[in-house]
Amino acid sequence: DQQVKQNSPSLSVQEGRISILNCDYTNSMFDYFLWYKKYPAEGPTFLISISSIKDKNEDGRFTVFLNKSAKHLSLHIVPSQPGDSAVYFCAAKDSNYQLIWGAGTKLIIKP
């Protein structure tokens, strides 16, 4: 029973365009969401987060949008750069403060 789902295993985007990564969740009690970026054979690095009391959080080229009624969040990267090629994980904190992770989306930025 996956509580956090990233339905696209991979996404290919032209350099300079917008990358949109999506994440859906089922548990309405999740109150904090995070995006991590992971290169092969390395640990994930924290990118950006959003509290459930907000619907948008922006940090440089990265913006996360939260739609609580749809139980959906998305990460926008504008403009996309070659170094953005990585696997992106969406995660949600449950009431026990544990992180519930999605399966990840592999983003490929084409030159």
Place this chain on the structure above:
Amino acid sequence: DGGITQSPKYLFRKEGQNVTLSCEQNLNHDAMYWYRQDPGQGLRLIYYSQIVNDFQKGDIAEGYSVSREKKESFPLTVTSAQKNPTAFYLCASSVTVNTEAFFGQGTRLTVV
């Protein structure tokens, strides 16, 4: 430099042997975690510790054991009872369980 250090990066063991993965942090974080990553899956929590001398089972604790005798160290032992031990293991820490986690570089364990 502050950070989380996992060692070794690659580890090979024979089936039936216990193996201990090291995780050290000098960030003065109270909380530490062990995750496992398998291809095509999200990270799955094995064990976590909110504070020294305390730890809790995660979603897939069977076949694993941990200790937290020091704040900076959270070693994970993969026992012979773990049926599918070959995986990429990630250690993480955070100031508290309610803040962002920072990850080590991971250890790839292969059991032959």
